[in-house]
Amino acid sequence: MKNPLKTALLAAAVITVPGMAIAGSLENLERERSILLEVMFSPSIENGVRHEKLALGKRRLIDLERILLRDKSVIGRNTPEVRSAFENYDLTFLVHASVDKGLSMVDHWMEQVGVSTHSIMGSRIGRR
């Protein structure tokens, strides 16, 4: 019974490792972006600390966005993750898109996910 287990583990490694290797720059960008979003919306962080963390995260994100765009391994790589990333430029390349639109990162993100003052004010509690 050792052999089938070994084979299964090997197969799993073969399937997962190439995917991880190929989407490295995308994965890094998404990880950094999610950390930044957490900093943006976390209620437990003080404003001063939040501001500093956002500034540092923004600079890191700029580089990661450019690294992803210049990554040759991603060109034409037809996976759902890559397709989704490039279908949603405004969400993927958060910093560059927000500067392009003249908005802050937070405002730009909120606009992209459809959260606005109008939508919040117009919302009401009710049954689905």
Add this chain to the structure above:
Amino acid sequence: MKYPNTNTHGSNPRSKRVSFALMTAACGLSAFMLTNSMPVLAEKNPEWRPAPTERLVKLPSVYLKKVIERDFSESDLANAIGDRDARIALKGKTLADLRDAVDDAEGEMRTELRHQFLAEKKEYVKLLGERQELHRKQLRTKVRLYGRILKGLKRKTGTSATTQRLLKKQEEARERLERTTLSVDMKVFGFGVGGESKYSREYQKNMQSVQTLMAALKDHPMNAEAEIDGKRIAKEDYVRQLATNAEAEMALLDQEGTILGYMAKLVALDAMALAENLSNLDPYEEDIDDKGINDSIDLFITR
């Protein structure tokens, strides 16, 4: 007196040794015959096996045709065609000499020379036929090779609809990001704490080197795209043009085959005439024969 190891105890070792020797001799003889016949077989069926397609797909267009021609020139098929060409040229000279000799001869000698002339013409037509067949083989191989190269090129560049859409999106993203790079740098690094990142600095330096190298690659003669009628064309179009040229040559070969057929018919009729000993055909025959030989020599020279 009884001898040991007689038939009552098993086979005779002496007869064993004799049969073994005979078998070895037979094997040796057949091996000898086989190896000696191999050059004949190779000669009778010369081949050209072009270089692997993967290597050819990567070559620049300008270099592709030269590599294929050089590969062909090193093959058995090229040697066989060269051999036929040499023999045809020699046979042509022999025919010309014989024709002059027939003109000068009389009586029995003339008849004898005419026989010889006819035999040489038959051989000449046979050689032309062999050469045509070998040339056709070369062209068929070429057409198949170009087909494989085209398939290889399509595999390299061919993409599904979703991949094409993705590539377009990636290109648009790239353009959009490059447009905003300067404004992002100004806004984030222009009056913030610290300057631009190490990645940005090094990237700019490397980009200059990349651009210089790309310019050098573009101007390199071996990287030049192929041209037809002075116009640059893509590699796929160039290979398609080469395949079309090879097909056209094959069509011309078919036409030359028809001409060869007529020449063979004339030789057959000449043989019949000679057999019937129709003396009044003498001047007529020579004119027809001369016209056929001249035509074939012209075709040979222009090929």
